[in-house]
Amino acid sequence: MIKITNLVKVYRTEEMQTTALNQLNLEVKEGEFVAVMGPSGCGKSTLLNILGLLDDPDSGSFLFNGIEVANFNERQRSSLRKQHIGFVFQSFNLIDELSVFENVELPLIYLGVKESERRKRVEEVLDKMQIMHRQKHFPQQLSGGQQQRVAVARAVVNKPHLILADEPTGNLDSSNGNEVMELLTDLNEQGTTIVMVTHSEHDARYSHRIVRMLDGQTVLTDIMV
């Protein structure tokens, strides 16, 4: 599903330049659950941003479902993103002005899905995440675990092929964290590809494979049994 070859990303300021990804190579197959680990500053988040088409690389190749997307423009990236990719963040990133239902509904609105269909799909996913009873609540009225469930619901509502999770349990206690990891595992089992950046060895063990990074390169891959 994802094939990255010799990917380079350099951040430049007036004073200095920092190489975030240095000739990085990575392949993720459809249906895989991959955890990306490494020390702070090793380029994990940059990799995730490029995988999520939020950022573009300076050089190298990025094939998404066999299509070269490294040189996509903003419009093409946005279109691909909303159809195929879901995001889960460490800090949930729910929109405070929107209720649980509306937060989950938002990606479908941007996709142009009709209202009746939206309602059906949002209810379906809220039910699956067991937060249906909270649909009218606002983010600030929910616990961290509940907020992350909503975030996961929002990530999966448009049935993406790929979910990118950036330390999804980083702001949760262990019990809530485990619940979120179970959710992601379930999704993966139903066929969704997941790439997750994490610092937690515990969370990483839910994945099929751990990719370890250092100085913008993959240095090791652990296959989980």
Place this chain on the structure above:
Amino acid sequence: MFKHTFKQIFRSLWRHKGFTGINLLGLSLGIAAVLLIVLIGHYERSFDTFHTKSQQLFRVVSETSRADQILYNANVPYPTGRFLRERDPGILASQIHFAEEMQVRLGEEAPFTEEQVVFADSLFFQVLDFAGIEDFWVAGNPATALQGPGKVVLTESTARQYFGSEDPIGKRLLLDNKAEAEVVGVVRDIPQNSHLPFNMLVSYGTFSNDFIGGLDVNSWGFTGNGYAYVRLQDERTRSATHEALQAIVLSNAKSEADLKMKMYLQPLPEIHFDLAFEGSNPTYTVSSNYLNMLVLLGIFIILIACINYINLSTSFAFTKSKEVGVRKTIGASKKQLFFHYMLETFTLTCAAAVLGLLLALAFLPTVNQILDKGITAAPLLELDFIAGSLLALLLLTFISGAYPALIMAGFNPVSSLKNQLALPGKSSVLLRKSLVVFQFSVSILLIICTLVIARQMEYFQDKELGFIKEAVVEVKLPEADSVKRAHFQSLLQNQTGIQQLSFCMGAPVSDNGLGVSMEAPELPENTSYEAEIIPCDINYKATFGLELLAGRWLLPSDEKNIGSAVVVNRQLINTLGYTDPKEAIGKRITLGINSMRPAIVGVTEDFHTSSLHEDITPVALLPFPYFYVTAGIRLHPGQMRNTLAEIEEAWRTVFPEHVYEISFVDETLASRYEQERRDYQLFKAFSVISIFICCIGLWGLIAFVVVRKTKEIGIRKVLGASISSIVMLISKDFLKLVGIALLIASPLAWYYMNQWLQDFAYRIEIGWAVFLIAGLFALLIAFLTISYQAIKAASANPVKSLRTD
């Protein structure tokens, strides 16, 4: 989609109440100011639009060349209307006499003064038909109402005031104790936006010499308060009218200079805006420049409000960056985000429009009071206006919202999510600073204008006019009767509260004036000169404190031999070519009143006879009891109340049949500066609004700056910075901008106010102090706005700010 978006927008606006409140206040104030300006403009433009086919309507006016100026006059000799009709029956012409006021008496009741009375001939309603006013005729027949003498048509309000709920038709009135008239019709009230307002119309057959001080109404020699209106239905009558007017000039010219006079037609829609005829119009005239200036002011104020929105929104955008990042991540395109934030601006603008409308409606009565107008909110309901408003709202939304929406839609989602958006670039900072400079430039410009107008107003009060104006009253004498005058004087002679009493036509600056042509051997032939005659008795000099430069003052014997002696002012002898007043003594001048040729027996120092708009003109002080229609009385300042009561009592004893009218000379003078007083009020209001909008914008900007600098402030405090140094750190950039604004506004204000001051023959110099005061005031206001939040931030516990950051 829309429902969803609106829901989000409303919640977002509600959540960020401070941001919403500041923007709402700024925009709604701006919109209110613009709406009021639109209403003022609409009102002025709507003058005289209630007659059918107004493009066919004209007023006869004239233009006379004098030695150094052209005199424009809307008054024409009284026979003009009739002459035009008799010369060509196809010409639809109407002659009127406009009386500022007239004494009216109902039966045996005490007389009272009615203002704005028009004597009009029977063609009046064929020329000016008032057909645009719904059901204009309440009672009576327009075809016959003004035929023959002794007929009166009242406006509804006047009829109600006179007769209450009784039917006014057939009731009789006594006009100025001179003529009786019967009410034959009632019409709707004349709108205030008419150049010819009236409360009562009297048939022209009632008009006689008595109503104009005994002068001959059939004479071509003077114009009085006569006006002639024409309705031209085709080209033939148009050229016939022009020929007829030419014939009037030719047949009445007594000299070659008179042949230079032009009589022509002024289109009715232009009357209200043609300043050339300002002096002879029955109501005020307004220049198109003034209206354009209002429009410019409106644009400036709304721009200031838009800039607030732009600056606050772009600052606030960084607070919203995370939300933008989330939206982008989950699939929002740049276009969708741009649309979303534009819709947010539109929602806020609409809310501001509603608030602005309510504010405008609330302030409309105050504006009417200040400007003395009858502006209504009715135009706001007109279809054109509604369509225009919607377009304006869209434009406003675009101006205010496009830049912030573009900025937000363009955020990098990765940086937004991490709250790591780069600080605004140099160009963005420069833009924001330029916008603040623009705002303050406009505000400072308005402050300078207000200060200059205020100083010119003070100058009106303080300028020595060459005569005493304080504690002097003019009491109107209804009859120029020497016996009654003597009686009145004898009743007051022992009054200790009276310093001086003079019978005259009026005070040096008065509503009564007599401008005549002047000839003298010293003056070149074929050039017309004008002098102002002040008919006055021997006490005039002492009453008004005139200064005699040469010769002697008037003697009782001069009054007995009218036209033998005259005292003139310095300006008159200068016109004759004399520099030394003594040289002029004994010289004779011919005045265009009964062609009298008096000898100059004395010369006074110059004194003003009109407002400071005008230069001092040549004045001839002539003993001429026929024109003594005023008693000028100088009072002892300490005991005015009692003295005024005594004067009234004496007056009522002498003139029991008439209405007592008294006015203070300094108040009459002040009324000449009514337009300036209105300008002053207007500028003051706009200055306050603009500086207020600027300040709330500044307040909002500082709030964001403070949030951004929290950590820096904390570190500086830990390192030992004082509160004042931190306040300066936050304030100095903004104060610098105010300084730059002062530099930009000063030359513009100087140029503009210099132009404004050109309207006055006597004016102040715009000194540097005005700019200094305006600058300091703007700096102070800006500093006060900034300092509250700056001090709050500087006083915060650094440990807390460093920990929470």
